[in-house]
Amino acid sequence: xxxxxxxxxxxxxxxxxxxxxxxxxxxxxxxxxxxxxxxxxxxxxxxxxxxxxxxxxxxxxxxxxxxxxxxxxxxxxxxxxxxxxxxxxxxxxxxxxxxxxxxxxxxxxxxxxxxxxxxxxxxxxxxxxxxxxxxxxxxxxxxxxxxxxxxxxxxxxxxxxxxxxxxxxxxxxxxxxxxxxxxxxxxxxxxxxxxxxxxxxxxxxxxxxxxxxxxxxxxxxxxxxxxxxxxxxxxxxxxxxxxxxxxxxxxxxxxxxxxxxxxxxxxxxxxxxxxxxxxxxxxxxxxxxxxxxxxxxxxxxxxxxxxxxxxxxxxxxxxxxxxxxxxxxxxxxxxxxxxxxxxxxxxxxxxxxxxxxxxxxxxxxxx
Amino acid sequence: xxxxxxxxxxxxxxxxxxxxxxxxxxxxxxxxxxxxxxxxxxxxxxxxxxxxxxxxxxxxxxxxxxxxxxxxxxxxxxxxxxxxxxxxxxxxxxxxxxxxxxxxxxxxxxxxxxxxxxxxxxxxxxxxxxxxxxxxxxxxxxxxxxxxxxxxxxxxxxxxxxxxxxxxxxxxxxxxxxxxxxxxxxxxxxxxxxxxxxxxxxxxxxxxxxxxxxxxxxxxxxxxxxxxxxxxxxxxxxxxxxxxxxxxxxxxxxxxxxxxxxxxxxxxxxxxxxxxxxxxxxxxxxxxxxxxxxxxxxxxxxxxxxxxxxxxxxxxxxxxxxxxxxxxxxxxxxxxxxxxxxxxxxxxxxxxxxxxxxxxxxxxxxxxxxxxxxxxxxxxxxxxxxxxxxxxxxxxxxxxxxxxxxxxxxxxxxxxxxxxxxxxxxxxxxxxxxxxxxxxxxxxxxxxxxx
Numbered sequence: 001x002x003x004x005x006x007x008x009x010x011x012x013x014x015x016x017x018x019x020x021x022x023x024x025x026x027x028x029x030x031x032x033x034x035x036x037x038x039x040x041x042x043x044x045x046x047x048x049x050x051x052x053x054x055x056x057x058x059x060x061x062x063x064x065x066x067x068x069x070x071x072x073x074x075x076x077x078x079x080x081x082x083x084x085x086x087x088x089x090x091x092x093x094x095x096x097x098x099x100x101x102x103x104x105x106x107x108x109x110x111x112x113x114x115x116x117x118x119x120x121x122x123x124x125x126x127x128x129x130x131x132x133x134x135x136x137x138x139x140x141x142x143x144x145x146x147x148x149x150x151x152x153x154x155x156x157x158x159x160x161x162x163x164x165x166x167x168x169x170x171x172x173x174x175x176x177x178x179x180x181x182x183x184x185x186x187x188x189x190x191x192x193x194x195x196x197x198x199x200x201x202x203x204x205x206x207x208x209x210x211x212x213x214x215x216x217x218x219x220x221x222x223x224x225x226x227x228x229x230x231x232x233x234x235x236x237x238x239x240x241x242x243x244x245x246x247x248x249x250x251x252x253x254x255x256x257x258x259x260x261x262x263x264x265x266x267x268x269x270x271x272x273x274x275x276x277x278x279x280x281x282x283x284x285x286x287x288x289x290x291x292x293x294x295x296x297x298x299x300x301x302x303x304x305x306x307x308x309x310x311x312x313x314x315x316x317x318x319x320x321x322x323x324x325x326x327x328x329x330x331x332x333x334x335x336x337x338x339x340x341x342x343x344x345x346x347x348x349x350x351x352x353x354x355x356x357x358x359x360x361x362x363x364x365x366x367x
Numbered sequence: 368x369x370x371x372x373x374x375x376x377x378x379x380x381x382x383x384x385x386x387x388x389x390x391x392x393x394x395x396x397x398x399x400x401x402x403x404x405x406x407x408x409x410x411x412x413x414x415x416x417x418x419x420x421x422x423x424x425x426x427x428x429x430x431x432x433x434x435x436x437x438x439x440x441x442x443x444x445x446x447x448x449x450x451x452x453x454x455x456x457x458x459x460x461x462x463x464x465x466x467x468x469x470x471x472x473x474x475x476x477x478x479x480x481x482x483x484x485x486x487x488x489x490x491x492x493x494x495x496x497x498x499x500x501x502x503x504x505x506x507x508x509x510x511x512x513x514x515x516x517x518x519x520x521x522x523x524x525x526x527x528x529x530x531x532x533x534x535x536x537x538x539x540x541x542x543x544x545x546x547x548x549x550x551x552x553x554x555x556x557x558x559x560x561x562x563x564x565x566x567x568x569x570x571x572x573x574x575x576x577x578x579x580x581x582x583x584x585x586x587x588x589x590x591x592x593x594x595x596x597x598x599x600x601x602x603x604x605x606x607x608x609x610x611x612x613x614x615x616x617x618x619x620x621x622x623x624x625x626x627x628x629x630x631x632x633x634x635x636x637x638x639x640x641x642x643x644x645x646x647x648x649x650x651x652x653x654x655x656x657x658x659x660x661x662x663x664x665x666x667x668x669x670x671x672x673x674x675x676x677x678x679x680x681x682x683x684x685x686x687x688x689x690x691x692x693x694x695x696x697x698x699x700x701x702x703x704x705x706x707x708x709x710x711x712x713x714x715x716x717x718x719x720x721x722x723x724x725x726x727x728x729x730x731x732x733x734x735x736x737x738x739x740x741x742x743x744x745x746x747x748x749x750x751x752x753x754x755x756x757x758x759x760x761x762x763x764x765x766x767x768x769x770x771x772x773x774x775x776x777x778x779x780x781x782x783x784x785x786x787x788x789x790x791x792x793x794x795x796x797x798x799x800x801x802x803x804x805x806x807x808x809x810x811x812x813x814x815x816x817x818x
Contacts, residue, residue, distance in 0.1 A: 052557040053725045055765055074764045080557050103761030107730035140754055143737045166723060185552060185723070188535070190733040192723035 012036050012059075013093045020151065025078035025089055026057055030268065036091050039101075039130050041108070041215050043079035045272055046278045050172050051079035051346040053102045054128060054165065060097050063088040076102055085297050098134075105135040111146040111190065112216070113162050120322055121217030123230040123308045126269060127165060145281035148193060154202035156222050156287050157211060159192050164218035170194060170210040177280060178204040194218070204246055208286040212263050214270055223287050224252075224260040231308045238295035244282040247338055251292075257358045258290045267304065370597060372585040372605050373578070374621045377465045378766055383500065385507035385738045388468040394513055396587035400476045402520040404587075409480035413583060415591030417603035422448055422539075422576030423654065423694040424769075425678050434563040435481055436571040444572040445483040446548065447474060448582050449490040449497075450532050450539040454655040454716060455696030458607035459577035461619040463497050467504040471527065473580040475513055475656075476587055478525045481573055486527050488577075489544050492534040494639040501529050536720035540768045541574040542721065555768035576694075598624040602677035606692075612650075612699035615639035624677035628652070629666045631676050632699065645701035648806050649785070652681050653693020655713050656773030658780030659706070660690050686780065702806035706788050707799075710781040711739035717774035728771040735778055742789060745796030752789045756782055 007018040010028050013036040019028045027045070029037045038059055043051030051057075055080045063070040066086025075097060078089070091097055109131055116122040148161035171184050171194065182204070183196040196202060202210075211219050233252040240247045252260040263271040263281045272279050289295065301309040325332055350357050381387045388394075400409050414429025435443060436770060447470070451459040453488035463470055470488070478486045490498055505527050508514050510792065516524045530548055532538045538547045542556035545567050566572025582604055586594045591649040595603045611617045614632065616639040622631065631637045641647050647662045667674055669688035674680050678692045700709065718732040735758055741747045759782075766772070792799040 052767060055725050055727055077557065077767075100761065100765050104726055104765070107726045107734075107761070110730040110734060141734060143734075165726065166729065168724075187723075188537070189718060189723045190729050191720040192729070305376060 006085075008083050008087070010083040010085075010087045010089065013091050017261045019083055021082075021085075023083050025059060025061075025076070025081050025083055025087075028083050029078065029091065031257075038078050038091055039126075039134065040079055040268075041126055041130065041165060043215055044169050044172070045268075046270060046273070047061060047169060047172040047176060047213070047225060050167075050169055052077045054108065054287045056101060056108075056134075056166055058097060058100050060090040060094040061087060062090050062094075076258075077305035101134050102136055105131050106139070107142075108165050109135065109139065111162075112165065112354055113145060113147075115163070119163065119217040120220045120225055120230075121163075121214075124269075125217060126215035144188060151195065152222070152293075153196050154207060156208060156283060157202060158220050158222050158225065159194065160218050160220060161195070163216050165216055166192060166194070167215055169213040169215070170219060173210050173213055174202075174207075177206045177209055178202075180204065184213055205282045205284070206280055209263065209271070209280045211286075212265070215269070221287070222262060223290070227259050228254055231311060233309075235303060235309065237264065237298040237301045239297050239298065240285065240289065242282060242285055245285060246277070246279045246281065248272075248279050249272065249281055249295075251295060251297075255358045256292055257360070258292060258295075261286045261289065264301070270312070324344050369622045370605065370623055372594075372597075373462065373469065373581055373607060374466070374619070374772040377461075381506070382466050383468075385468060385504070385511060388466070389511075393468055394472050394508075396584045397472055397475045397479075397513060398519065399520045400479055400587050401523060406480045406482060409476060409587065411628040413480070413586055416582075416594040417591075417601060418579065418582055418586060419601070419603075419678060420576060421578035421582070421606065421695070423453070423656070427690060428575065428579055431563070431575070432477075432481060432573060434561075435573055436564045437482065438571070442485065442570050443481055443483050444567045445474065445478050445481050445486040445579055445580075446541075446544065446567060446569060446572055446574045447486070447488045448539060448541065448544055448574050449450075449488050449494070449577045450536075450544060451494075451577070451694075452491050452536040452539050452552075453694050453696055454713070455651060455698040456609055456654045456694045457611075457612055458609040458619050458695055460494060460497065461609070462577055462581060462607065463494075463501060467497075467500050468508070469581045469584055470501070470577055471504050471508050471513075473509075473583040474527055475518070475525055475814055477573075477575070477580050477583050478527075479521075479523055483573075484526065486525065487548060487567075488527065488529045489538070489548055490531055491539075492532045495531070495766070498529050498531055505529070526612050528647070535722075536716075537722045537768075537770060540770060543768065544574060545572065553557075553768075554722050557767055589722055593610045599675075599677060600656060600679050602679060602692075606676075606695055607698050608676070608695045610638050610697040610699070612697075613642050613645065613701035613704065614699050615642050622676055624675070626676055627666075628674045628676055628681075631697075638697075638699070641699070641701050643701075645703060647699065648702045648704060649700045649706060651690070651696070651698040651700075651777075652676075653691045654696030655716065656769075656776060657691040657693040658686055658689075658776050659700075659709075659784065660780070661784045664688050664784070686776070687783070690780070703803055705803045707743050707792050710778055711736065711743045713777045714739050714774070717770065721770060721774070722768075725767045725771070727762045728766045728774060731758050731771070732774045734758055735774070739778075742792050743799070745792060745799040747789075747793050747796075749790065749791070749793050751780060752786065772803065 008021050009018055012029050013033050017032055038057035040057045041054035058075040059078045062071040065084030151159045153159050174181055174183050182202050184190050186195050211221050233254050236251045236253055238251050249261050250264050251258050263279050266272050286326055348361055376391050378384055410432045418428045419425045420428055449459055474486050514525055535553050537543045539551040540555045543553040547553035562572045595605050605621050605623050607621055609619050620637050633640045649659050649661050650665045651659045668683045681690055681692045683689045714736040719734040721728045721732045723729040738751050738755055759778045762771045763775035788804045791804050
């Protein structure tokens with residue numbers, strides 16, 4: 001018994017757990033799981049030095065340790081604070097924490113465009129989840145939001161700085177995964193931006209992982225942009241022999257078409273690890289292998305059943321009740337403009353198709 | 368007339384030059400420390416003196432020095448924070464400009480106490496000409512054997528380097544300063560680890576203000592106990608106050624922390640009263656980050672006692688009715704000044720200087736600035752005042768470094784003490800752009816308990 005490593009006892013929201021010394025509060029809470037886990041927008045366990053910036057994971061330490069049971073005066077960032085033996089942490093049981101977190105969500109959304117309807121990240125966006133769970137309805141911000149021009153950084157990635165919440169994750173990817181540091185933060189304060197200096201292209205085999213770590217839709221995959229909504233696609237786990245990376249990926253398919261390739265993610269939205277190594281994938285796997293024949297399919301990927309992605313099956317869907325005629329006293333609204341005539345997209349009777357619609361269905365070459 | 372320890376020789380002609388400085392007793396503390404004392408004895412003297420950090424937080428310097436980790440085989444560093452960028456604070460500038468050798472002398476003694484063989488002065492970029500003054504002083508000191516290898520045959524080696532910042536207020540925060548000194552982007556680090564354990568290049572580091580290090584010279588010369596006799600309570604020694612605003616005689620004054628605020632403002636020895644025969648409206652006693660106080664609470668505490676110019680008395684009553692000593696930037700506002708506009712100016716400064724690393728400060732400072740600009744221009748709403756209060760409350764304490772607090776406190780204090788002036792801006796939008804609210808009832812020396 002004496003050889004056993006001493007474990008630290010930590011109580012989070014009245015749930016006690018034994019963890020290894022050196023564990024952060026956030027990781028201890030993740031071991032418990034569920035609602036007691038603070039949300040994290042900037043922390044990424046696979047990126048060294050990340051965390052502490054977004055302040056969504058703030059928790060109250062009601063007792064520092066058994067040896068020194070004084071409470072900590074300020075809320076602490078759980079992602080960067082190590083547990084002590086006998087520590088008592090309050091997360092969702094603390095009004096102070098919930099109040100501060102609602103404040104942080106409001107701050108994060110202040111300059112965020114909330115263009116979810118046209119954003120590729122919608123459906124798998126951490127900021128969406130965060131504001132849904134912790135945010136307030138409406139905004140008190142009555143000013144013009146900060147905007148930036150869209151920027152292409154390299155042939156595969158588009159930077160949409162307007163959506164960025166400056167979590168610094170992508171700069172850590174650039175620092176730790178790629179050989180050459182090509183982008184970082186320019187300027188400071190609310191006019192700070194992520195950029196490559198003088199619009200230099202990011203040309204590196206692992207640069208695509210920036211897209212995976214981005215919690216919002218600021219860095220998007222140019223091969224997937226506007227191709228489909230994520231909840232219409234089906235995640236399938238697959239692998240291939242790759243000499244650069246682990247080759248273990250998730251294919252996002254619609255029918256037989258591979259619309260997107262990403263690394264596999266765990267329940268915290270982070271890239272999974274295999275045998276202690278993080279499963280980052282290379283740009284060849286991510287951007288160039290878009291045929292089903294390139295891959296060995298393993299089977300459907302696990303998706304949290306609360307995720308909108310798992311809602312994407314349209315079997316037994318009931319048509320919502322049409323309220324317009326009721327409101328208009330039995331008349332139906334008259335369309336002044338048919339969007340199909342303006343958009344240039346051909347009209348497709350989706351219900352008449354044999355399978356799911358894909359991007360090929362909407363090409364205009366049939367006439 | 369209070370005693371002067373730092374500026375007593377500042378008026379001597381050419382004191383900036385080594386020969387004159389040496390003739391007037393310069394570098395005696397180095398001789399004393401290196402020849403007759405051990406490093407621990409120097410630290411002990413500083414502890415006995417009760418010297419508190421002069422940069423703003425007022426942490427006991429001796430304690431800070433004794434916290435420095437001293438592992439074998441790892442270098443330790445002393446970094447002097449000369450990134451004096453707080454609006455209203457210009458004491459270090461005066462000190463370095465007029466008597467640079469005092470800082471160099473203090474640094475050699477402090478480096479000896481801390482075992483720092485390489486010490487740095489991180490100076491704000493805008494003080495470009497002071498860099499030349501300091502480098503000349505360092506060269507002179509080195510030429511005369513006070514720096515370099517084996518100083519005074521004691522076996523102690525020391526070099527001092529000056530590093531210029533690039534004009535960022537945030538680099539005055541000690542960990543951001545260290546990042547910047549390392550050549551990185553000046554973002555504050557997440558603490559712990561504290562610099563005393565992992566500072567510059569992950570080595571134990573002490574970061575001290577210019578005035579703090581300069582104060583080491585009289586402490587060693589006269590002994591810590593003698594130094595502690597000056598002042599009162601836990602505010603020992605002398606403090607440089609940079610007074611500015613609507614006073615007759617703005618400038619840098621050395622005070623011994625026993626005089627009252629009223630004396631400091633009105634006596635001819637110091638500020639000489641309010642300029643142009645106007646009345647005192649408000650004052651920020653310790654640099655732009657500390658809460659503003661209306662005249663009645665400035666001169667007397669909420670309990671009716673006379674408020675003195677020292678750490679304890681200025682913070683008496685907490686933030687509800689008190690303020691802070693801060694870095695000694697004493698900003699006086701007369702009755703022709705507008706508190707809303709003044710608060711807006713500060714908010715604009717903090718918005719511009721926020722590093723953008725953590726979200727409450729990055730987004731909140733910009734938001735506050737926009738609301739305050741509206742209020743100032745008579746376009747505000749009554750609900751904006753409560754909104755401002757809520758924003759500052761959500762920034763304060765929730766950020767990585769104290770810049771968030773520094774941005775929140777002035778706004779909070781302005782609303783706490785001058786709420787009717789804010790309301791007047793909303794209810795009289797046309798007047799608000801044409802004239803100032805004036806003095807209100809703040810100058811009445813009646814104590815108003817404010818919650």
